[in-house]
Amino acid sequence: MKNWITIILLISFGTIQSQKKLDALTTPSSPAASMLGMQPSSILQPKSYRALEAALFTNFSDNNGNSVIPNDFGLEFMPYWATDHGITIEEYLYPKINLNQILRNSSFSVASTQNFLLQDSTKTKSIALGYRTSLFFGNAQDKEIIKQHIDRLTINQRVGSKIMSRLIELESKFHYKTKEEYLTAVHDSLTIRINEVLGKKSIKQAEEITKNIYDATENLSFDENNTDLFFTSFLELIESKMMGSYEEFKAYIQERQGFNIDFAYALSLNFPTNDFGYSQVPRQSFWINPSYKFSDKINFLKAIGVLRYEWYNKKYFEKYFPDTKVYKNNFDYGLALLGEFKKFSIEFEATGRKSSSLSAAGTDGSGNTLYTKETASDFQYIGTFSYRLTEQIALSYQIGSSFKPIFTTNGTLISLLSLNFGFGGPNTTDVTSKK
Structure with a gap:
């Protein structure tokens, strides 16, 4: 060479x-x-x-x-x-x-x-x-692009707050011993609430969001003697999924x-x-x-x-x-x-x-x-x-x-x-x- x-x-x-x-x-x-x-x-x-x-x-x-x-x-x-x-x-x-x-x-x-x-x-x-x-x-x-991002984040935050308020109501009425038991009990209520706050645009869209949330719950730890820790982590998970546009x-x-x-x-x-x-x-x-x-x-x-x-x-x-x-x-x-x-x-x-x-x-x-x-x-x-x-x-x-x-x-x-x-x-x- x-x-x-x-x-x-x-x-x-x-x-x-x-x-x-x-x-x-x-x-x-x-x-x-x-x-x-x-x-x-x-x-x-x-x-x-x-x-x-x-x-x-x-x-x-x-x-x-x-x-x-x-x-x-x-x-x-x-x-x-x-x-x-x-x-x-x-x-x-x-x-x-x-x-x-x-x-x-x-x-x-x-x-x-x-x-x-x-x-x-x-x-x-x-x-x-x-x-x-x-x-x-x-x-x-x-x-204008900045404004669109902020508006989207504001809407998602409002949606997430409404969803979590509903889960808090269910939490006070329901006593569960396993993670699977709780997730099964709140699944339908969570999906309906997501659909409501999204303006009842599509139940399939709400089901897809719920599925994405539930797929990510595998990494959440559960202790029957300290269920508040799991519940807090679950709420944070929902918030992060509803705030997905933050990464964008x-x-x-x-x-x-x-x-x-x-x-x-x-x-x-x-x-x-x-x-x-x-x-x-x-x-x-x-x-x-x-x-x-x-x-x-x-x-x-x-x-x-x-x-x-x-x-x-x-x-x-x-x-x-x-x-x-x-x-x-x-x-x-x-x-x-x-x-x-x-x-x-x-x-x-x-x-x-x-x-x-x-x-x-x-x-x-x-x-x-x-x-x-x-x-x-x-x-x-x-x-x-x-x-x-x-x-x-x-x-x-x-x-x-x-x-x-x-x-x-x-x-x-x-x-x-x-x-x-x-x-x-x-x-x-x-x-x-x-x-």
Whole structure:
């Protein structure tokens, strides 16, 4: 096989193993880690300023109190959620384009390593800092979809309350010794009540709902000496079945229809001599990622764009990577289309890159330095196929051709199998109904 083609097949376990990610089109969840070209074995996410202070002190100082740079370390912190001020339901569902939304979505990231290799294989210490935020632009159609979900949930809650009130009446009149005895006794009354609160539309629909409820009772424990526990669990089961549209609402909120823009910035700091008194900034990056989630008949489709500008310190690379060709400025631009079908998703992206540098070409008759402009272009395309195993775990496979690597001699043909873990977002306790 030709030496300019390299196929990489590996299993990378998200926050478990340290493996280099592909140069993805979307804004990285941790800009700092992306800047170092690494994936920390774990990313700390302190929820308060005290926890942040403890995380930094524990990892950036040794037993003698001296400053150190931890290896394979990652941290991400959202200052807005470090204090207990919460967010109203209105602000959460209908965010306004203002400073508060920027602050709510702002996160700062830190990543570090003790194994940043120079060209001569010297291991050096590096640290990176990053910032990220986003803005969501709601529209009339999005508000209508939100309203429909809330109306449906309200109706289902009302229906569930009426059903449970009837069961409570039966509970006070009926004494049962087994789970099967109780379920048999209330079956017909439950079905009739469901049919009544649904507006007597279809007895078959009510029977189907009852069957779904009864199929799920196998996991409910029953103790003849403590029947209240079973009865409470049975009521909760009915409520969950009648509130089934909640999961649809939750899924929509996580990927709601409309226009969103992510912003991010990061820089890396390298200590080439491993001396804290001497450092350089090899690279900086700034991302703008607009995205749009479609609705109606094509609500499975999402479009993502990228504008990314990178600065490279040429003097640094000329000194420590003399055989590496680095341009001072890189400008990336691209587009991706993402299709989501329940647990399966597919994404195709294409990104172009324009690189440029000014190089000294001598002097003129007056002694002024003359420069020539060097330019280059590159192109990347990647297909990603993902299957969501659970709410927080997804198995993904990527194949395509990446940008020409800067620090290695690897080729551009890529095959990557990965297991990704996702965490984040405000807790339900942060959302309130009052302003």
